[in-house]
Amino acid sequence: MLIKPNRRDILRLAAMAPAFALPAMARANLGAPAGDNPAHFRFTVGEAKITILSDGFFSMPTSGLGVNADPKEVQALLEQHYLSPTEGYSHTNHMYVELGEAKVLVDVGSGTRWLPTAGRLLANMEAAGINPDEITHVVITHAHPDHIWGLRDEFDEPILSQAEYIIGAAEHAHWMQDDLVNKVAPEEQQFVLGAVNSINAGVEWTMAEDGHEVAPGLRLIATPGHTPGHMNLVVESDGKQVMALGDSMSHAVLNFAQPGWFNGFDSDGEQTVATRKRLLDMAAADRITVLGYHFPFPGVGHVLKAGETYEFLPALWQFSE
Amino acid sequence: MLIKPNRRDILRLAAMAPAFALPAMARANLGAPAGDNPAHFRFTVGEAKITILSDGFFSMPTSGLGVNADPKEVQALLEQHYLSPTEGYSHTNHMYVELGEAKVLVDVGSGTRWLPTAGRLLANMEAAGINPDEITHVVITHAHPDHIWGLRDEFDEPILSQAEYIIGAAEHAHWMQDDLVNKVAPEEQQFVLGAVNSINAGVEWTMAEDGHEVAPGLRLIATPGHTPGHMNLVVESDGKQVMALGDSMSHAVLNFAQPGWFNGFDSDGEQTVATRKRLLDMAAADRITVLGYHFPFPGVGHVLKAGETYEFLPALWQFSE
Numbered sequence: 223m224l225i226k227p228n229r230r231d232i233l234r235l236a237a238m239a240p241a242f243a244l245p246a247m248a249r250a251n252l253g254a255p256a257g258d259n260p261a262h263f264r265f266t267v268g269e270a271k272i273t274i275l276s277d278g279f280f281s282m283p284t285s286g287l288g289v290n291a292d293p294k295e296v297q298a299l300l301e302q303h304y305l306s307p308t309e310g311y312s313h314t315n316h317m318y319v320e321l322g323e324a325k326v327l328v329d330v331g332s333g334t335r336w337l338p339t340a341g342r343l344l345a346n347m348e349a350a351g352i353n354p355d356e357i358t359h360v361v362i363t364h365a366h367p368d369h370i371w372g373l374r375d376e377f378d379e380p381i382l383s384q385a386e387y388i389i390g391a392a393e394h395a396h397w398m399q400d401d402l403v404n405k406v407a408p409e410e411q412q413f414v415l416g417a418v419n420s421i422n423a424g425v426e427w428t429m430a431e432d433g434h435e436v437a438p439g440l441r442l443i444a445t446p447g448h449t450p451g452h453m454n455l456v457v458e459s460d461g462k463q464v465m466a467l468g469d470s471m472s473h474a475v476l477n478f479a480q481p482g483w484f485n486g487f488d489s490d491g492e493q494t495v496a497t498r499k500r501l502l503d504m505a506a507a508d509r510i511t512v513l514g515y516h517f518p519f520p521g522v523g524h525v526l527k528a529g530e531t532y533e534f535l536p537a538l539w540q541f542s543e
Numbered sequence: 544m545l546i547k548p549n550r551r552d553i554l555r556l557a558a559m560a561p562a563f564a565l566p567a568m569a570r571a572n573l574g575a576p577a578g579d580n581p582a583h584f585r586f587t588v589g590e591a592k593i594t595i596l597s598d599g600f601f602s603m604p605t606s607g608l609g610v611n612a613d614p615k616e617v618q619a620l621l622e623q624h625y626l627s628p629t630e631g632y633s634h635t636n637h638m639y640v641e642l643g644e645a646k647v648l649v650d651v652g653s654g655t656r657w658l659p660t661a662g663r664l665l666a667n668m669e670a671a672g673i674n675p676d677e678i679t680h681v682v683i684t685h686a687h688p689d690h691i692w693g694l695r696d697e698f699d700e701p702i703l704s705q706a707e708y709i710i711g712a713a714e715h716a717h718w719m720q721d722d723l724v725n726k727v728a729p730e731e732q733q734f735v736l737g738a739v740n741s742i743n744a745g746v747e748w749t750m751a752e753d754g755h756e757v758a759p760g761l762r763l764i765a766t767p768g769h770t771p772g773h774m775n776l777v778v779e780s781d782g783k784q785v786m787a788l789g790d791s792m793s794h795a796v797l798n799f800a801q802p803g804w805f806n807g808f809d810s811d812g813e814q815t816v817a818t819r820k821r822l823l824d825m826a827a828a829d830r831i832t833v834l835g836y837h838f839p840f841p842g843v844g845h846v847l848k849a850g851e852t853y854e855f856l857p858a859l860w861q862f863s864e
Binding site for chain 2: 260
């Protein structure tokens, strides 16, 4: 029997986070990994050098996906695409951009407090030969665990503290509102505490409004819905654009084939859908390269519009000359 | 003005092979690579450990694609998928399978005699930690340059000479027929000589017929069309299957969206199409994992059937637990 989950159910499950590390055989459309696959991917967009860095992966029940749709339809669409109908497999793809003087990282991953299969951003950065001390700006798309909890290291010290930290003013205001922790359901309290503790970890925050210029060629746009103050980074160089979607899109199949579906974690479902359709149309019309944080690694590709629906086209892997 | 190319045109171009290394900016849907991206990818299928190893990449004019279709339609379909309408970008994904006692490599790449951007198989094998001396079997899908020329090293000695070399009996017979080099067009002579010299490099050949068992769980099936004796390797373990397609499919967009189109390099276009449709239906019905030699690295995925056409669904990238 299928039970239509609500946001509270999802958050209750999230509170038992370590239980989510599911058996390898069940969590993807290939067998278990037979060793460690590479966790970074490089390409350029105009003058911008971009490296995608993985923070790892995790699984969540698919009952949290497409919560405004018939669960049977959600499961059928997943299965048709060779994905588990019950276990959602999520990658965590961070964008690191070097453009001019700026070296910008998008989100800091989940660190040591979330799931054992994630929190690998700094290790993968080192493997990619990137010096974390040179990072000039850190942009936080939103304050969910897998995007911000990594801000504090295991000694409660902030990482990358030499960088300018930037967050949407509306995002900051949402999580930092007076006594939020006691206004939410018990299952949501862990999320609120984690966000507040991360924001209060000791870095100074630049509050961004829609259109905020991080550095020349790098701007933030407001993309509310998944969270109230969610923001996306847009990189522009030589007339080409690439956008880090954060969680304004979180599934490379469902969000494209059924852009009207939203998830249990989307704080405002209707607004999430409106923002998504705007971004999909923008990306298709302007042929913008997009990065989905939770899309299959490396999560970079383009948007194909086909009538009322869309398709995510992964970008070609590249080797040097 | 567009000129419908024929097979001879393509081969004439191929004879000028080094000129094909096109400027990086033009050859893919992202910018130039900003460094060296990883060139191997590991996963399992049942008990089989599989590593995809790249031999590199190359570009060919897209005029050789879909030669039985309107060139404008071919170019439009490429452009819609964010691919260059004029320059075809090809990866070269080799399957290496470890199952039971067998360690099987599919094809040996192009070696040092073809294009400067290819011939990297042995280097990438070393980077993946695979000892070439342990390889027990080498399967050759067909005797085109990018699949067999690497058999000879720069001193004309065969590589992996401790392994059992296997080729389709029909493929061997085709290239080794008396005086073939003088029966073909001048532009094809380079291909014939390269095939003959590779086959004669000093290894002993096992001639395979349809259904040949390489080792338990590993069999070859006849897939004629692209060449007369083309064969695919099918791996089966724990009821799961994966198939190395060789060049029975060579494009992850065109061969799926337009399975009736064939290429200038397909020696028998109609047979290529018939073989392809059989394989697409088989892979979709049995949910077989497929590897496209020329698909975007790593080239592993599944076949989605949608009415009369198909879609290639790249498999999820995997990280270890």
